[in-house]
Amino acid sequence: MQPMVFQPIKDTRETAIFPFIRKIDLMSSNSYILSAQNQIALIDPGGLEDQSDLLIREIDLLQDENPRPTVVYLTHVHIDHWIQIHRMMASLPAKQTFVAAQKAGALALECGDCNLTLASLLGKSIKGVSVPIKLLSGAGPDHASFDRAWENRDFADRSAIDLNGWNYEYATDSIGILDGLVLQSQTISLGGGDTLEIFHTPGHSPDSISLRAGPLLFLGDLFFAPNPGTAGAYGWNRQDFMNSILKVIWVLENRPIDICFSGHGRAIDVQTAKKTLEVLYSDAATLENIEEITPQWAKRTSAFAQDLMNELERTFTIIAGRLVYVSHMLSTLEEDAEAKEIDRLLDMQVMDDLFSEFHAFAAQLRAGRRLDIELVHKAGQVVGKLDRIVQREKLSSFLDKSLLSRACRLLSDYAIIYRGYRPPYYVSYVNVNRLIRDILEQLLEKPYDEQAILDAESDEDYRRALSYRIAYVNLFDGIHFTCESGSDDIFARMDRERFSDTFADILERFAGGGAKEIKIAVARNDAWVTIRIAAKGEMQSHPLAQTARFMERSLALSGGLLEILCEEEGPALEIELSGLGEEWPS
Numbered sequence: 189m190q191p192m193v194f195q196p197i198k199d200t201r202e203t204a205i206f207p208f209i210r211k212i213d214l215m216s217s218n219s220y221i222l223s224a225q226n227q228i229a230l231i232d233p234g235g236l237e238d239q240s241d242l243l244i245r246e247i248d249l250l251q252d253e254n255p256r257p258t259v260v261y262l263t264h265v266h267i268d269h270w271i272q273i274h275r276m277m278a279s280l281p282a283k284q285t286f287v288a289a290q291k292a293g294a295l296a297l298e299c300g301d302c303n304l305t306l307a308s309l310l311g312k313s314i315k316g317v318s319v320p321i322k323l324l325s326g327a328g329p330d331h332a333s334f335d336r337a338w339e340n341r342d343f344a345d346r347s348a349i350d351l352n353g354w355n356y357e358y359a360t361d362s363i364g365i366l367d368g369l370v371l372q373s374q375t376i377s378l379g380g381g382d383t384l385e386i387f388h389t390p391g392h393s394p395d396s397i398s399l400r401a402g403p404l405l406f407l408g409d410l411f412f413a414p415n416p417g418t419a420g421a422y423g424w425n426r427q428d429f430m431n432s433i434l435k436v437i438w439v440l441e442n443r444p445i446d447i448c449f450s451g452h453g454r455a456i457d458v459q460t461a462k463k464t465l466e467v468l469y470s471d472a473a474t475l476e477n478i479e480e481i482t483p484q485w486a487k488r489t490s491a492f493a494q495d496l497m498n499e500l501e502r503t504f505t506i507i508a509g510r511l512v513y514v515s516h517m518l519s520t521l522e523e524d525a526e527a528k529e530i531d532r533l534l535d536m537q538v539m540d541d542l543f544s545e546f547h548a549f550a551a552q553l554r555a556g557r558r559l560d561i562e563l564v565h566k567a568g569q570v571v572g573k574l575d576r577i578v579q580r581e582k583l584s585s586f587l588d589k590s591l592l593s594r595a596c597r598l599l600s601d602y603a604i605i606y607r608g609y610r611p612p613y614y615v616s617y618v619n620v621n622r623l624i625r626d627i628l629e630q631l632l633e634k635p636y637d638e639q640a641i642l643d644a645e646s647d648e649d650y651r652r653a654l655s656y657r658i659a660y661v662n663l664f665d666g667i668h669f670t671c672e673s674g675s676d677d678i679f680a681r682m683d684r685e686r687f688s689d690t691f692a693d694i695l696e697r698f699a700g701g702g703a704k705e706i707k708i709a710v711a712r713n714d715a716w717v718t719i720r721i722a723a724k725g726e727m728q729s730h731p732l733a734q735t736a737r738f739m740e741r742s743l744a745l746s747g748g749l750l751e752i753l754c755e756e757e758g759p760a761l762e763i764e765l766s767g768l769g770e771e772w773p774s
């Protein structure tokens with residue numbers, strides 16, 4: 189099927205299709221014009237002016253040849269599918285142009301509902317639209333109508349609708365397709381014996397419909413329903429969506445369909461559509477209790493994405509710097525093969541390009557040319573690509589594990605938040621003094637074994653041990669630590685692993701910022717445990733000044749509250765954790 193030209197639809201008598209297919213984005217959907225004997229059906233006018241103007245021109249030409257009503261069918265009322273409708277209504281003959289949407293969507297459009305249309309999520313304001321044709325409103329969603337339909341196959345609500353003197357017959361039906369699952373459908377005559385069959389397929393939104401013209405099925409945003417940033421949006425319903433997948437599979441198996449057209453992206457054949465739907469069904473099954481995707485969620489996640497991307501860039505720059513150094517040292521030791529292998533471990537050019545792309549996008553957001561939700565999706569793409577580039581296993585044999593695990597945690601945290609979940613929080617009561625001792629021990633201890641280099645049994649073992657040794661950088665060389673532990677048994681509630689990771693990160697930043705002396709003090713105060721870190725040295729600014737929001741969030745995810753302090757003697761901070769009072773341990 190060719191885009192942007194009219195072509196006859198197979199197995200129909202007189203209906204032709206003009207597919208307007210766009211690259212996938214949030215701003216506008218695909219549009220499809222169906223030219224039939226008694227009606228021009230426009231499925232989704234989309235969200236862009238250019239698109240709308242082109243569609244108006246095509247419809248005008250059709251009207252010149254054969255004047256008849258134009259009906260604008262909305263697969264659902266998300267604004268990317270219809271926001272240009274006012275422009276269209278103003279350009280096409282008013283008495284000949286009608287809007288049709290499923291009843292719930294029609295009501296939302298008429299009262300200018302910013303939630304169901306996702307206008308508020310996409311930062312747009314909308315005007316109400318009159319929707320004279322409320323689709324599927326005669327079909328009962330209840331089991332009683334299903335039972336009647338099942339017992340008596342003649343049951344159907346047959347009627348007709350008059351559009352400016354043109355009469356269209358329609359029939360509404362409820363079809364029992366599986367145990368208790370009812371598919372509501374409506375068939376509307378288009379003239380010349382051709383029809384448009386409409387199915388209620390909610391889930392992505394309560395008003396989502398699919399439309400069939402001959403062997404073509406138009407599925408709106410069904411394929412996008414489980415996507416991050418879409419699943420969980422206002423009106424989304426997981427169970428309805430899973431049921432709709434079963435309904436659409438039934439339609440594919442019980443109607444003569446060849447091609448499925450989506451609200452976004454290219455058309456696909458029936459076999460691919462079925463396979464995709466099966467995958468989406470399993471995807472949706474995992475999406476229990478996801479967060480509601482609101483404008484506030486988008487704003488919060490966008491802010492987090494920007495902080496996270498800065499952290500990722502910083503972490504990967506450190507990792508890349510160490511790899512370059514190891515590779516250079518190995519070359520000077522004439523270990524060229526190993527040096528080349530290390531060069532291939534991380535494609536820093538690709539990474540740089542990804543970060544630059546993201547920063548350019550964030551600058552557009554700050555200039556008001558992008559939306560928070562768009563940045564959230566952009567970060568999702570970048571994180572997905574970084575995740576594929578990072579060769580965790582190979583890298584872990586050259587780098588100290590904490591750096592790599594920090595980078596991987598950042599990637600997985602975003603993937604989880606983007607998906608609509610909160611990152612996992614494994615809570616336990618931890619002996620704070622013992623934990624700090626363990627963290628310091630790990631940070632100050634050399635992670636490599638000189639003896640392993642000397643004892644290596646194979647060339648490969650030797651090169652690995654040598655590379656690991658070269659890659660090690662002792663950030664705390666020459667820094668004096670003092671610890672004041674208060675009493676020995678101070679327990680606090682936290683996610684131990686996350687806390688250790690963030691605590692080590694904080695100490696590394698103090699060391700990197702020029703600290704020569706770091707004092708750590710732990711104190712219990714009623715139900716709170718306070719950890720105070722204070723540093724002295726030649727420090728220009730507070731080591732956490734640029735990253736305060738990110739650090740606060742990281743600590744919050746591990747159960748702590750961060751307060752950054754700038755004191756006369758030097759930079760300091762306090763972390764508060766919920767403690768156990770006096771009763772622990774029994």
Ligand SMILES: [Fe+2]
Pocket residue numbers: 217266268269409451452
């Ligand atoms: Fe859409």
Ligand SMILES: [Fe+2]
Pocket residue numbers: 264266392409
């Ligand atoms: Fe949508």
